[in-house]
Amino acid sequence: MDVGELQQTLSKLHQEAKADLAATKTLDELRSVRSKYLGKTGSVGSLMGTIKDYPPKQRGEVGKTLNSANKAIGELVNEHTERIGSAEVAADAATSTAFDPTLPGERSRLGSVHPVTAVQWEVEAVFERLGFTIEAGPEMETDYYNFEALNIPPMHPARDLQDTFWLKNGMLLRTQTSPVQIRAMEKFGAPLRCIVPGRCFRYETIDASHENTFHQVEGLMIDRNVSIANLIAVMKLLLNEVLQREFEIRLRPGYFPFVEPGFELDIACLICNGKGCATCKRTGWLELLPCGMVHPNVLQAGGIDPNEYGGFAFGLGLTRLAMMKFGIRDIRVVNSGDLRNLVHSDRWAGPVILDKD
Amino acid sequence: MLISVNWLRDYVEIPDSLDVRALAERLTITTAEVEGVEHIKTGASGLIAARVVSIDPVEGKPSLKKVELDLGGKSARVVSAAPVLRVDELVVFAPPGASTLESGKIESTTVADLPSEGMILPGSAIGIPASDKDAIFCPPSMKPGESIDAKMLDDWVIEIDNKSITHRPDLWGHYGIAREVAAILGKPLKPYPVVDLEKLSDKKQSEVPITIDDANRCPRYSALKMTGVRAQAAPLWMQTRLGHVGLRPIDCLVDLTNYIMADLGQPMHAFDGSKIECIEVGLASDGNTFTTLDGIERKLSSEALMIQSNRKSVALAGIMGGLESEVAGETQTILLESANFEASGIRKTCAALGLRTDASARFEKSLDPNNTVLSIQRFVHLASAEFPELQMASRLSDAYPNTLADITVEVDPKLVTRTMGHPVNEKQMTDILTAIGFGVESKGGKLSVKVPSYRATKDISIPADILEEIARNVGYDNIVPRLPEVQVRHFTANPQHITERNALQAFCMGLGYSEVHLYIWYDEEWLKRLGFKPVAGPVLINPSAAGQAQLRCSLMPGLLQASDRNRFHADAFKLCEVGTVFREGPDSRNQSRHLGLISAKRGKGGDDDLFAGLKGDIETWAWQTLGGDLQYEHASKNAAAPWTHEHKTANIVAKGTTIGTVSVCPLALRRNIDEHLSAWSIAWAEVDLDLLHDFKVESKSLRRVPEHPEVEMDFSLLIDAGSPYATVNENLARFDDPLLRRVTYVGAYEGKSVPTGKRSLTYRVLFGSPERTLGEEDVSAVKASFEKHIGSCGYELRR
């Protein structure tokens, strides 16, 4: 084609490109329009290759014509790039009724520990900060560790209070975590500071408030000059940390053969704050844990000289503490394996909108 | 145990201004737990004694009687429902104008068309438990028309938790509680009111011969024969008190022994004196039978201690008297037994017979042998006021072959102060101990403390016991809490604790498992559904339910049961339990801590994905806990348990040790449990955590970023389906080229583009050099040589 025709063609293409570009809505569309005209095989781009077909005299003019057409369309492309870009920025920033920034997020299903474990870890953390080690002991225990070494000889009335699961092989299921007191004394000697979380078993009829399988945490501190004042301070600290509240506590006499003196530790009722209610039988106090100063016979059984060392011990019902903390009303839930009762399912499923419980 | 405050007031002055609830609280914190306080208010006024003159039936009303009463100069006609009335007996009567809270104001009225001028009062109106007699009988010392002092009817009752006084024989009677109250209030304890038997007895009289065969089981036996007793009602004050502490008044003699039991804690037994000439205390013969006074014939073992008279059994020592020698209506002579029996023997016998009584409950606490004579003296003191003709028919007989040793405890006041963490001076200590009956002498800076006999039977023997007496009376609430001062000591971490905490943190606080706690015994019914017969393990003598005797040797049956429970409420769940499993043998080492995992999902054919996912979870945990990778070994095909898949089962191997198994539940098992489970997939794993204790966590160096870029390429190998992963790895690892930096496993594929009998394993390979950047020729050369190596291993490349 001659130069005049070329100019006409280019002018037509310019108009077409202008219309095409005006119709673009996205940068992708824009890119394809750009290559339709300006690409190597595009309608303008392909004409660039025809320069060599013109007589040498005309080549300069043709080149100029093509370049300026190319440039003009390029400028159009730039204009539209900016148009679409700012439209996209505006759209991104625009309010959309379909987007509610206040909706809950999508949650990861990380799993859950048992309520008793959750409380156990809190107790462990408190004592680790006090320099106590955490020990463990067997659930199938000997009469010696569970009773005799704890100053409970055969036929002692205290055995009645702890109905025991006996095994045909002569062993028993430990009725308390206290046997690990002796095991820990044998292992470490004095001074000693340890706690022992673990499962215990009592031959009891199960109902809403009694289980034959439950968790306790045993605590033992042996040193020179350990006093009742120390025991009270440590117990107070433990309960305040685990229950995240300041509590009044009180000690009163309690009889357990492996301590002398022995105490029952009560906390001011959580429900009525000590004023008296049905939960605390109008006393204002809840019985929480037995404790006391380690009996010399028990120290001796653990190989520690009671003339040199003394200490305190306690047994905290972890299952009861977990029930208090998580509002579990029926103890049978604890060993049911039923996740509906053991897991805060809203943690995973989504927030609760209405809960009639 | 119930304690009457009126009763306590016999022994200690309790100010009227003192709130009984406050007193109860003080008792709780210094002595024994009070479970409740009850105010017994009868609102009684105008009550009198009345003599029954005649009793006539009411026509057409068999439950009612027409009763005529002598009110002392006056008479009254009433219609009464009281079932047991006899002419000439004295009853408590509420004439018109009298009132009680229970019945309101009494008025003349008409019952069954008959006039009724008052009411024969039931026991419940004055706080006496309802009895079959349902009338209150007065002793013969009262006169018809005599008014009844309403003051003795109102009372406060304190309930003490029996469990909190198992170690305190002295607290099983009002006098012992009064001693504590006196110390709490700082008031004197009045002496125990008794008579001097020496003054009453006739020196010419003989003793009741007592022979004790077993002085260990019966340290002391005291007895006294008396005449001049008869069947009659106990005094009203005594009946009221007994009623208030939950003992039903029966008859003066029985009530007297019950009263002294509740007073001093010493059980006594009154035999019909005409049937007993002598006392022999000895063991029963095995297989003999004995009929106790409740009419039950009991089979005895040779451990049962018996009271015999002329070798004829008359009582089960310390537990219950015999039917034959029971005091009856016509009894005029009694032989009063007041003995001391050894506690554990009583406990054993009670356990063997399945029989516990108020008496045995007290003997089980190791009673003070000094109370045997004291209570006889008390009995005579109380009885002589009721039976004007009472006379000794024997001298006091007292066999005391096993004397209670005196106990003196040496106490260092400095040690007391130090152990309490609270300053108490010697005078305070002495005052406290003296107030509760201890003798204290100061000797060279130490206190020499003599223990009273009522605390010396087993309760108190060491300085710590004395410390408790001091500390509880100082008041634990007066001790200021103070954190201990200690020497820092390092304790080696307990590997069990660390391993378990790590496992729970990994699985339940990141990998999506929910922790459960399940019972440690198998449930036979459930095992049947699983089709599982466990190997022998420890077996409970007293299981909580039938079929739940054997302890578990695997966590899986329980976890499968929990899965079967949870499938109703979820479409997918992951469970985790860390718990103990057991092996047979009387050794506490025959148990291990296991980790059990379940990953379950509704939908058929999900086995392989769950299996791979579960293994991935285990590997993630292994990285966190052990700091490295695990291996799997294809487990042998003889499936160990029904939940193990014949083929899809691997042993989990950590550092050369097999630590557990991972598998999927075969369809056969799922069907056995429930047909619905055939549409589920369940993968499981069980790991012996104890095997990990000795593993040290490796801290591997992190990979350095290469100085020269490396080239990454994936190779997919077609291998025989049966050719194990480990073999392929070994073969690939044999490729030795300086430019090969690293080979990692990417994944496996079996599907459309893979020919049958084959599967595809994809590996990612890194080529590079620490010295230089590889050129294209280097890469293609090493790639070609790696492909050649693959070919030489007999694997095809999948394009």
Ligand SMILES: [Zn+2]
């Ligand atoms: Zn309350």
